[in-house]
Amino acid sequence: MANRVRAALFIALSLAYPLVVYLALGRFEPRWLALLLMALALLRALATRQPVWLAAAGGAAVLAALTTVFNDALPLKLYPALVNAVMLVVFAVSLRFPPTVVERIARVSEPDLPARAVVYTRRVTQVWCVFFIFNGALALATALWTTDRVWALYNGGIAYLLMGALFAGEWLVRQRVRAAHRHE
Structure with missing residues (x-):
C-alpha cells in the first residue's frame, strides 16, 4: 500500500511539476524550488530498486543540487x-x-x-x-x-x-x- 501511495504521489508531482515551477518561480528563489525536485528524486528512489530509475533519481538530485548551489532556475527546467x-x-x-x-x-x-x-x-x-x-x-x-x-x-x-x-x-x-x- 505504501508503495502505491508513493507511486501515485510521484506521478502527481511529476505531472504538475512544470506548472508548479512556473507559478513559483516569480515568488520563490530557485533554491527553494529545488526541494520539489529533491522530493521527486526521493520518491523515485523509494519507489524502485531498478538501476535506471535510481540513476534517474540521482540525476534529479544533481539538478536540485545545482539549483541550490547556483540559485538558478535552469537546472529545474x-x-x-x-x-x-x-x-x-x-x-x-x-x-x-x-x-x-x-x-x-x-x-x-x-x-x-x-x-x-x-x-x-x-x-x-x-x-x-x-x-x-x-x-x-x-x-x-x-x-x-x-x-x-x-x-x-x-x-x-x-x-x-x-x-x-x-x-x-x-x-x-x-x-x-x-x-x-x-x-x-
Whole structure:
C-alpha cells in the first residue's frame, strides 16, 4: 500500500511539476524550488530498486543540487528533458534486450501474445523511442532558449497532449491491426 501511495504521489508531482515551477518561480528563489525536485528524486528512489530509475533519481538530485548551489532556475527546467532521456534509455534497452516495454505491458492483459503481436509491440516501442527523442529535444530547447512561460506551456501541457495523441493513435492502429488479423 505504501508503495502505491508513493507511486501515485510521484506521478502527481511529476505531472504538475512544470506548472508548479512556473507559478513559483516569480515568488520563490530557485533554491527553494529545488526541494520539489529533491522530493521527486526521493520518491523515485523509494519507489524502485531498478538501476535506471535510481540513476534517474540521482540525476534529479544533481539538478536540485545545482539549483541550490547556483540559485538558478535552469537546472529545474532541465528535469523534463532528463525524464525523456531516461524513458528513451528504458525503451531502447528493451529493444536490445527483449521483451520490450510495450510487450511487457501488453502481456499483463494478454499473457499469450501471438508472434505477430510481439512484432507489433516492438514497432510501438520504436515509435515511443522516436517520441522520447523528439519530446526530449523540445523539452531541452524550451529550457535553454525560451521563456519560463513557453517552457511551462510545452512541458506542462503540449507534451502531455502529444503523448495522449500518441496513445490514442496507437490504440486506433491496434484496433485496426487486430480486426485485420481476426479476418485471416
